[in-house]
Amino acid sequence: MTVTNTQPSTAADDGGKPSNMRSLSRAMEVFAELQRADRPQRLSDLARNCGMSLPTTLRILRVLQDFGMVSQTDKTYRIGPAVLPAARSYIENDPLVTASRPVLQQVAAQTGMTASLYTRLGFERILVVRVDGDAPLRYDMPLGKRLPLTVGAAGKILLAGAPDEHLQEVVKGAVAAGHEEPSFSLAELKARLPEPGTDYAYSADERATGVLSVAMAINRSGLPSESVALTSPVEAATEKGLKAGVPELRRAAARLAELLEGTVY
Amino acid sequence: MTVTNTQPSTAADDGGKPSNMRSLSRAMEVFAELQRADRPQRLSDLARNCGMSLPTTLRILRVLQDFGMVSQTDKTYRIGPAVLPAARSYIENDPLVTASRPVLQQVAAQTGMTASLYTRLGFERILVVRVDGDAPLRYDMPLGKRLPLTVGAAGKILLAGAPDEHLQEVVKGAVAAGHEEPSFSLAELKARLPEPGTDYAYSADERATGVLSVAMAINRSGLPSESVALTSPVEAATEKGLKAGVPELRRAAARLAELLEGTVY
DNA sequence: TAAGACACTTTCATTCTATGAAAGCAATTG
DNA sequence: CAATTGCTTTCATAGAATGAAAGTGTCTTA
Numbered sequence: 001m002t003v004t005n006t007q008p009s010t011a012a013d014d015g016g017k018p019s020n021m022r023s024l025s026r027a028m029e030v031f032a033e034l035q036r037a038d039r040p041q042r043l044s045d046l047a048r049n050c051g052m053s054l055p056t057t058l059r060i061l062r063v064l065q066d067f068g069m070v071s072q073t074d075k076t077y078r079i080g081p082a083v084l085p086a087a088r089s090y091i092e093n094d095p096l097v098t099a100s101r102p103v104l105q106q107v108a109a110q111t112g113m114t115a116s117l118y119t120r121l122g123f124e125r126i127l128v129v130r131v132d133g134d135a136p137l138r139y140d141m142p143l144g145k146r147l148p149l150t151v152g153a154a155g156k157i158l159l160a161g162a163p164d165e166h167l168q169e170v171v172k173g174a175v176a177a178g179h180e181e182p183s184f185s186l187a188e189l190k191a192r193l194p195e196p197g198t199d200y201a202y203s204a205d206e207r208a209t210g211v212l213s214v215a216m217a218i219n220r221s222g223l224p225s226e227s228v229a230l231t232s233p234v235e236a237a238t239e240k241g242l243k244a245g246v247p248e249l250r251r252a253a254a255r256l257a258e259l260l261e262g263t264v265y
Numbered sequence: 266m267t268v269t270n271t272q273p274s275t276a277a278d279d280g281g282k283p284s285n286m287r288s289l290s291r292a293m294e295v296f297a298e299l300q301r302a303d304r305p306q307r308l309s310d311l312a313r314n315c316g317m318s319l320p321t322t323l324r325i326l327r328v329l330q331d332f333g334m335v336s337q338t339d340k341t342y343r344i345g346p347a348v349l350p351a352a353r354s355y356i357e358n359d360p361l362v363t364a365s366r367p368v369l370q371q372v373a374a375q376t377g378m379t380a381s382l383y384t385r386l387g388f389e390r391i392l393v394v395r396v397d398g399d400a401p402l403r404y405d406m407p408l409g410k411r412l413p414l415t416v417g418a419a420g421k422i423l424l425a426g427a428p429d430e431h432l433q434e435v436v437k438g439a440v441a442a443g444h445e446e447p448s449f450s451l452a453e454l455k456a457r458l459p460e461p462g463t464d465y466a467y468s469a470d471e472r473a474t475g476v477l478s479v480a481m482a483i484n485r486s487g488l489p490s491e492s493v494a495l496t497s498p499v500e501a502a503t504e505k506g507l508k509a510g511v512p513e514l515r516r517a518a519a520r521l522a523e524l525l526e527g528t529v530y
Numbered sequence: 531t532a533a534g535a536c537a538c539t540t541t542c543a544t545t546c547t548a549t550g551a552a553a554g555c556a557a558t559t560g
Numbered sequence: 561c562a563a564t565t566g567c568t569t570t571c572a573t574a575g576a577a578t579g580a581a582a583g584t585g586t587c588t589t590a
Contacts, residue, residue, distance in 0.1 A: 021327075021328045053551085058567080064289075067293045084356075308539095320579065
């Protein structure tokens with residue numbers, strides 16, 4: 001089993017490290033910045049926000065454009081269509097994703113709840129797979145959306161047992177991403193996390209009102225970066241009912257954990 | 266209006282050009298290679314297939330991994346989860362995509378057919394938006410899938426009026442991508458394309474059996490790179506019926522063309 | 531069990547790429 | 561029409577990216 005662990009991932013890590021592949025790293029920064037914005041960006045804005053010179057930014061954009069990762073209209077740049085085939089490739093071919101689908105289907109069938117798989121990405125998490133249960137969730141399907149680690153069962157369970165030092169970074173990341181108020185503190189976060197000894201997390205009306213959730217991490221050595229969750233609208237489930245699904249969820253998580261053995265990122 | 270036009274996009278363009286940003290270009294090659302393969306790749310395979318040394322390939326993978334664009338399990342690499350937020354950002358924020366949805370909805374409502382938007386990417390095209398009509402299409406929704414330019418109405422219309430020189434490259438590209446037999450020729454391709462003077466393309470049983478389609482390019486100066494299509498299963502439409510939707514389609518294409526004015530890539 | 535083969539990883543000197551200052555354009559505005 | 565603003569190109573230089581070769585670990589085979 002390998003443990004490499006480079007950075008906690010994602011940009012925003014200008015901790016003074018030399019960091020190899022400067023031009024590539026910077027290109028990824030530009031790409032990330034384009035995603036952050038919800039509308040096309042001017043060259044000068046991108047350059048300023050990424051802290052690099054205009055010529056450099058322009059050159060990066062041109063290369064990304066050549067590969068369809070970036071589109072340009074007049075003088076504004078945005079994410080390009082090449083991300084679609086990439087996302088499709090991920091969803092269709094990633095071993096964990098493909099393996100989880102039947103597992104989630106089984107759990108959803110047995111419990112009647114909606115079953116989901118989340119992956120940690122930097123200081124956020126994203127929904128990767130969802131299999132609907134009997135009662136539909138009313139909020140829109142946030143597949144691929146950046147969600148907080150600090151809110152919602154599926155996020156919090158990824159933080160259970162993490163050292164304070166790491167949690168402190170998570171707090172900073174959540175604030176930086178706008179998921180939490182600037183006053184958000186380590187103590188507040190720790191109060192939300194499941195008690196030590198509990199291997200699942202529960203949430204009610206946390207990330208979305210009217211939604212209950214239990215989640216379990218897919219564990220391997222070290223901090224987990226994936227979790228599975230059961231979710232249901234309040235009118236279709238009680239806390240008790242949801243928690244009755246925990247054993248099922250535990251079994252599913254164990255099955256997927258085997259597959260993950262060895263995953264570095 | 267600007268016309269920059271760097272490369273015909275996508276890798277495979279080792280035409281001896283110096284090409285700026287070598288490390289970034291190579292990183293994109295690695296990323297593309299990972300998508301091409303439908304299962305996790307070993308470092309040595311990636312290095313060989315991309316024509317670069319092991320250390321270089323490794324360094325690229327590590328940076329991409331830091332940004333979640335690549336995942337690693339043991340010694341194998343694959344596309345990472347960060348492509349999902351990127352794809353979501355594209356679909357939610359791209360001006361053409363968001364603008365096209367209501368337009369396609371209107372066309373679908375008026376004609377009862379399925380309405381789609383395609384974008385050219387290199388020597389292929391991808392489905393970006395689809396709004397279903399009355400009769401469901403039986404093949405699975407290929408959103409983000411790489412489809413041939415040389416097959417199907419929505420592909421062929423993007424090639425109408427292109428100079429032979431360009432079509433010859435398209436032929437090569439289609440063969441290289443496995444969309445056409447190695448014997449595929451320029452003459453064959455030209456025979457498929459709509460007659461000069463026609464602004465739409467028609468296809469029956471071309472890319473998928475039992476499916477009829479008409480498509481129209483979203484035109485601006487030069488070669489188009491987007492097209493809109495009406496599609497229907499054979500049992501729900503006739504050639505005549507589909508072609509009756511062409512005026513609607515033409516109006517939709519014109520509306521979207523305005524928006525595209527100035528798009529470089 | 532030992533020896534060999536294989537694949538990944540690190541190191542390091544060299545090359546050439548990536549970089550930003552500054553000049554050159556183009557477009558927009560007062 | 562002049563001035564401002566923002567994009568693009570040029571160019572000399574710094575330093576990043578590169579691959580050969582050595583190093584390390586793991587798996588295979590005798």
